[in-house]
Amino acid sequence: MHRVTLLLACLFLACTQILTAQSASSGPRFDTDPRAIRAASEHESLDAALFSDAEAQTFFIDFESLDVNVNYVIVKDPEGRIVWKDRVFNLPVDTIYEIDCSSFRPGTYQVELQTFTSALSQTIEVSR
Numbered sequence: 001m002h003r004v005t006l007l008l009a010c011l012f013l014a015c016t017q018i019l020t021a022q023s024a025s026s027g028p029r030f031d032t033d034p035r036a037i038r039a040a041s042e043h044e045s046l047d048a049a050l051f052s053d054a055e056a057q058t059f060f061i062d063f064e065s066l067d068v069n070v071n072y073v074i075v076k077d078p079e080g081r082i083v084w085k086d087r088v089f090n091l092p093v094d095t096i097y098e099i100d101c102s103s104f105r106p107g108t109y110q111v112e113l114q115t116f117t118s119a120l121s122q123t124i125e126v127s128r
Helices: 002-024 034-043
Strands: 050-052 058-062 072-076 082-087 096-100 107-114 119-126
Touching (some): 050 119, 058 107
Antiparallel strands (some): 050 058, 058 096, 072 082, 072 107, 107 119
8 A cells, every 4th residue: 555655656746747847848939029139130140150162152050059049041132132041940950051052143142040039140252
């Protein structure tokens, strides 16, 4: 009888721990305040994470060197139009993401990484 009571108490504690852990991690928090996104994008860039090949035709983003989880990779042309957009939230954090710019016209583009709470951006130069 004592063993059954002890077993039920342990089972109850284990279930309580599981339910508490699940409710504490209810998923990502979305900050919809545009001022927060604007403030973060003004101060953060991709200097350490963005690099290109010798011809500046392919750009690479090292996700592991970022302190944030990226939701979207967006590339905008000089007029601000989106020329590349990819949802990357499900990629591993140690991914080196590749943007093939060989089909882009030569010029200056803006690479933007959108997270759930901010945006990181960097200007790139595509050449031929």
